[in-house]
Amino acid sequence: MPSALYAFEPTGRRAGNRVGAARRSWSVRHARLLEFLYCRFERVLIASGLVLRWIGFDRLEAPVASIERAVKGALFDCRMCGQCILSSTGMSCPMNCPKGLRNGPCGGVRPDGRCEIDAEMPCVWVMAWEGSLRMRCGDRIRQPQIPIDHRLKERSSWLAVSRGEHALDGGESGS
Amino acid sequence: MNQPQADVARHLDAAQFEAGQVSAGRLEHVLRRGEFAVTAELDPPDSADPKDVFDRATLFGSAVDAINATDGSGANCHMSSVAMCALLIRAGYEPILQISCRDYNRIAIQGNVLGAAAMGVSNVLCLTGDGVQAGDHPEAKPVFDLDSVSLLGAIKRMRDERMFLSGRKITSPPRLFLGAAENPFAPPFEFRPLRLAKKVAAGAQFVQTQFCFDVPMLRAFMERIRDLGIDQSCYILVGTGPLSSVRTARWMRRHVPGVHIPDSVIARLEGARDQRAEGRQLCIEIIQEVREIPGVAGVHVMAYRQTQFVPEIVHESGVLKGRAGGMHCPAIGASSD
Numbered sequence: 001m002p003s004a005l006y007a008f009e010p011t012g013r014r015a016g017n018r019v020g021a022a023r024r025s026w027s028v029r030h031a032r033l034l035e036f037l038y039c040r041f042e043r044v045l046i047a048s049g050l051v052l053r054w055i056g057f058d059r060l061e062a063p064v065a066s067i068e069r070a071v072k073g074a075l076f077d078c079r080m081c082g083q084c085i086l087s088s089t090g091m092s093c094p095m096n097c098p099k100g101l102r103n104g105p106c107g108g109v110r111p112d113g114r115c116e117i118d119a120e121m122p123c124v125w126v127m128a129w130e131g132s133l134r135m136r137c138g139d140r141i142r143q144p145q146i147p148i149d150h151r152l153k154e155r156s157s158w159l160a161v162s163r164g165e166h167a168l169d170g171g172e173s174g175s
Numbered sequence: 176m177n178q179p180q181a182d183v184a185r186h187l188d189a190a191q192f193e194a195g196q197v198s199a200g201r202l203e204h205v206l207r208r209g210e211f212a213v214t215a216e217l218d219p220p221d222s223a224d225p226k227d228v229f230d231r232a233t234l235f236g237s238a239v240d241a242i243n244a245t246d247g248s249g250a251n252c253h254m255s256s257v258a259m260c261a262l263l264i265r266a267g268y269e270p271i272l273q274i275s276c277r278d279y280n281r282i283a284i285q286g287n288v289l290g291a292a293a294m295g296v297s298n299v300l301c302l303t304g305d306g307v308q309a310g311d312h313p314e315a316k317p318v319f320d321l322d323s324v325s326l327l328g329a330i331k332r333m334r335d336e337r338m339f340l341s342g343r344k345i346t347s348p349p350r351l352f353l354g355a356a357e358n359p360f361a362p363p364f365e366f367r368p369l370r371l372a373k374k375v376a377a378g379a380q381f382v383q384t385q386f387c388f389d390v391p392m393l394r395a396f397m398e399r400i401r402d403l404g405i406d407q408s409c410y411i412l413v414g415t416g417p418l419s420s421v422r423t424a425r426w427m428r429r430h431v432p433g434v435h436i437p438d439s440v441i442a443r444l445e446g447a448r449d450q451r452a453e454g455r456q457l458c459i460e461i462i463q464e465v466r467e468i469p470g471v472a473g474v475h476v477m478a479y480r481q482t483q484f485v486p487e488i489v490h491e492s493g494v495l496k497g498r499a500g501g502m503h504c505p506a507i508g509a510s511s512d
Contacts, residue, residue, distance in 0.1 A: 040384055099303060099319045101319070107242070107432070108305060109361040116306055123363075126362055127360075143373075144377050145325070147321050147329070
């Protein structure tokens with residue numbers, strides 16, 4: 001699948017990502033609305049945990065992951081890391097950072113707020129800070145994030161939430 | 176964001192900070208004693224000759240408390256930082272092991288940390304690292320398995336909880352003084368102090384900043400740091416260095432990620448008769464100004480290809496107040512081989 005080419009592993013500079021940057025800019029500007037919608041959606045996910053378990057999480061994994069990829073790809077330029085933390089990063093997907101940083105910007109951000117590695121891309125974390133200022137729970141950006149689990153790549157974060165693997169108000173919470 | 180400051184203070188491990196010395200090193204000892212500490216960066220050799228490391232370390236004389244062994248700085252390949260640390264310890268110096276997340280995954284990093292501690296390393300500086308495109312191997316695979324914050328957390332866990340990230344036990348934990356980097360001169364400016372708080376919460380006990388050529392900007396940053404109480408939980412060493420010419424200054428501004436050099440500095444160098452001397456004078460003045468800022472615990476001198484001038488700069492700035500840096504403290508001594 002094409003998204004595998006854009007795996008969240010830091011691959012340095014990625015060409016032809018202008019559309020993605022525009023999507024990310026939109027989602028950061030609407031961080032408050034997206035946060036509100038996600039809070040509702042998260043409750044639905046948790047409430048439907050039992051039903052989903054009855055259907056079978058394994059059976060649901062592939063179709064739900066593809067829906068999630070489509071929806072979050074369109075909204076956030078999502079890289080499907082499988083352990084979404086958008087709620088803690090101002091709705092700016094940190095896996096678009098060429099260094100894959102999940103805890104804040106590196107020291108190389110350019111004076112105009114653009115990326116050290118890709119001079120045409122706004123820094124993911126400059127955007128994350130702007131988004132977090134718009135959000136009700138924006139101070140989640142202060143919580144240290146644990147190292148990424150590379151096994152969860154391409155898996156659904158939504159199903160992980162309904163399985164109870166992400167805390168509702170914890171730093172792990174995502175979208 | 177205007178969250179109460181107590182919110183951040185909650186994350187800061189003040190109790191642990193005030194407890195006893197975690198490492199056997201000189202740097203931690205000097206800082207805890209309240210002395211103004213001086214660290215400096217060693218230019219790593221592109222050779223397999225240990226003499227190249229010894230010769231460069233000798234240039235620092237008795238002017239520094241600890242020497243940073245850089246880890247592929249600027250994403251260029253040089254002698255490894257662990258090896259440089261081993262050599263520096265052999266010669267009686269106190270090194271700071273730099274670890275950059277760019278080049279290793281968590282398995283390699285934790286193994287290196289144990290090995291370095293076994294050889295007598297007492298200080299580690301946890302870095303994200305410049306992108307590979309900045310160096311001489313832009314075609315290399317960037318790793319970035321951990322980031323600087325999770326790297327700090329991983330080593331803190333090894334030291335304090337005696338276990339790897341996997342949870343497996345470590346029989347004899349590494350006694351390390353943990354450091355982090357911060358760049359007060361890069362956006363997003365309001366987030367930088369909070370990001371530093373995050374690093375301190377993750378385990379950072381000292382911080383070395385990016386080059387400071389803009390003291391008013393640093394003052395504003397430090398004011399916020401003091402508001403958040405971060406200076407009470409970690410020692411802040413401000414990065415400084417002599418600019419050798421206006422050409423170098425312009426080159427650094429353009430090519431070294433995260434370096435901010437104001438136009439006034441460029442103009443001052445341009446107008447000088449001897450640019451090299453003016454660059455050193457500027458560095459001395461910045462050290463003296465920075466020393467007066469509350470919450471600043473020391474300076475970190477980065478004199479790329481100008482190592483021979485470090486003792487002169489440090490001594491003329493007067494920050495050591497007659498005390499000698501250099502060889503590590505015999506009273507502690509445990510970091511010798």
